[in-house]
Amino acid sequence: MTADGKQIKGVTLNEDSFTVQIMDMSENLHLLEKDKLRSFQKTRESAMPKYTTDVLGDKDLHDVVAFLTSLEAK
Amino acid sequence: MNRPGQSRIAAAVFFCLACTASAQVTSERLVNSAKEPQNWMTYSGDYSGKRFSALDQINTANVPSLVAKWVYQLGSTGKMETSPLEVDGVLYATGPDDRAFALDARTGRPLWIYQRQLPGDIRPCCGRVNRGLAILGGKVFMGTLDAHVVAMDAKTGAVIWDVAAADYRTGNSFTVAPLAVKNLMIIGVSGGEYGIRGFIDAYDAATGQRKWRFYTVPGPGEPGHDTWQGESWKVGGAPAWNTGTYDPGSNLLYWPTGNPSPSNRGAGRAGDNLYSNCLLALDADTGKLKWYFQFTKHDEHDWDATQVPVMLDAGDKHLIVQANRNGFFYVLDRSTGKLISATEYGKQTWSDSKDTEGRPIAKKDASPTLTGHTVCPGALGSTNFLAPSYSPQTRTFYLTARDQCDIFSTAPQPYEPGHAFYGSAYFPSEEAEPYLGFLKGIDPATGEIKGKFQHTSPTWSGVLSTAGGLVFTGDAEGNFIAFDASNLKPLWHFQMGAAVYAPPIAFAIDGKEFVIIAAGSALYAFGLP
Numbered sequence: 159m160t161a162d163g164k165q166i167k168g169v170t171l172n173e174d175s176f177t178v179q180i181m182d183m184s185e186n187l188h189l190l191e192k193d194k195l196r197s198f199q200k201t202r203e204s205a206m207p208k209y210t211t212d213v214l215g216d217k218d219l220h221d222v223v224a225f226l227t228s229l230e231a232k
Numbered sequence: 233m234n235r236p237g238q239s240r241i242a243a244a245v246f247f248c249l250a251c252t253a254s255a256q257v258t259s260e261r262l263v264n265s266a267k268e269p270q271n272w273m274t275y276s277g278d279y280s281g282k283r284f285s286a287l288d289q290i291n292t293a294n295v296p297s298l299v300a301k302w303v304y305q306l307g308s309t310g311k312m313e314t315s316p317l318e319v320d321g322v323l324y325a326t327g328p329d330d331r332a333f334a335l336d337a338r339t340g341r342p343l344w345i346y347q348r349q350l351p352g353d354i355r356p357c358c359g360r361v362n363r364g365l366a367i368l369g370g371k372v373f374m375g376t377l378d379a380h381v382v383a384m385d386a387k388t389g390a391v392i393w394d395v396a397a398a399d400y401r402t403g404n405s406f407t408v409a410p411l412a413v414k415n416l417m418i419i420g421v422s423g424g425e426y427g428i429r430g431f432i433d434a435y436d437a438a439t440g441q442r443k444w445r446f447y448t449v450p451g452p453g454e455p456g457h458d459t460w461q462g463e464s465w466k467v468g469g470a471p472a473w474n475t476g477t478y479d480p481g482s483n484l485l486y487w488p489t490g491n492p493s494p495s496n497r498g499a500g501r502a503g504d505n506l507y508s509n510c511l512l513a514l515d516a517d518t519g520k521l522k523w524y525f526q527f528t529k530h531d532e533h534d535w536d537a538t539q540v541p542v543m544l545d546a547g548d549k550h551l552i553v554q555a556n557r558n559g560f561f562y563v564l565d566r567s568t569g570k571l572i573s574a575t576e577y578g579k580q581t582w583s584d585s586k587d588t589e590g591r592p593i594a595k596k597d598a599s600p601t602l603t604g605h606t607v608c609p610g611a612l613g614s615t616n617f618l619a620p621s622y623s624p625q626t627r628t629f630y631l632t633a634r635d636q637c638d639i640f641s642t643a644p645q646p647y648e649p650g651h652a653f654y655g656s657a658y659f660p661s662e663e664a665e666p667y668l669g670f671l672k673g674i675d676p677a678t679g680e681i682k683g684k685f686q687h688t689s690p691t692w693s694g695v696l697s698t699a700g701g702l703v704f705t706g707d708a709e710g711n712f713i714a715f716d717a718s719n720l721k722p723l724w725h726f727q728m729g730a731a732v733y734a735p736p737i738a739f740a741i742d743g744k745e746f747v748i749i750a751a752g753s754a755l756y757a758f759g760l761p
Contacts, residue, residue, distance in 0.1 A: 173688055173709075174709035174711055174727070175687055175707060175709065175713070175725070176711065176722075176725055
């Protein structure tokens, strides 16, 4: 959360004790100084959407796996 | 050896008569180093191990304006663990692969470089590193990865003597900064992961003749030999790879020792395994043992006790303290070696009781197992070789600390000369994720943690405190950071672009204070604008 209340969510590209570099969900870069943020939180939860059978049924899943295994190394 | 810019240096002599540098460091100067805080003449800055600078020009008020004054690039790869020396305007330091060099400390311009030609089959356990030089008279001294001790002319880098101390092919090496005491050069061996028989040596600084050797694993007939099962003493380890301290009043050297071998397997070496993981008090003239204190008996977790022991005086009490790799902060009477207190300063699970002397003792289930067993701290320890600091101003002991647990497993391993001899493997434990790194301040009187700063990740940097009310350290992300010593709040930082594995030092030239630290393969100097 920035000082003006803007929430930025994304993937940490790098971080040290004083700065953090984030790519948000829209692939925008944010280069931030921690002492100028209102708050900063990290989570170990993946940003990838959760897989459920509603998202991908059995047939679609098999198709994806078949496609991936058909690929050859280049 | 070569001399960069030799012709320019020669010409400059005519224009620089006011800045002559004297490298004659007498043993009296080393004993009285407090009288010349502008110089940094031993590994820890003085014999007491405090790594405290009495300089206060850079202080809490002006440190935010600190700037880089120069950078010296080695042009090599590998870690720099060096703690430089500075004497009368000349800075002496080391780099990876046994490179030694001297710089104009005001500008970082090189005066000479010594690059050792190492055999191709050396066996350093933990990187081709070196932690620094010693200086005495007109010479600087270095231990090498092929287990030699080398004396060089401090003005030119020319080798004056070069002595083989042990066989590098069986895993002996030197990574430690030697300590100059009287006319002797004291040095301890590395190789606890190779089944060496550890030792501490003293060499005549003038000639290179060895004056005494103290084997840290006693041989047959010597006291302590019965703490080893069968023939295990022959490959017992107990290296001495970090610089000790010296009390001129008692003429005692205080030198710490490392793990028994194999490092993570106790089967086959039943007993306390003296003098592994000890603090030794040795007569500096003879190497005779006056007392010892063993921090971790029969160690099976690679918890070398090689952290710098720091001498403190509290009233009429003459103490020596150590933040040990096993997670406890120990206070001893340095006249007798008697334990005064042992206090937890980091996450540990290996001990839940103490013996009658107050020494933490291991739980039965703390030993490594065939399938693996989680123990805290991990093999890297709650701290490691990272030099600590004690500020008489704040009466606080500052150190780099780590909270990490490992899964320790063990299996039989036959000894083969020159091969790694762990008797085990250890793995990071996910139970303890993420690993945490701290700068901590401990009150030695109580063992209480007075303050701490949590780094983004654990760091391998040492610590310096100064009379300017500051504590300096580096981090794994490449920052060099100045803290308010009273509360460990960061006041300034500079991004150096590479992780830090070295401790800072401070000195002054022409009344201007400098603070120096190595990061990556470069030395950085900072001062006021």
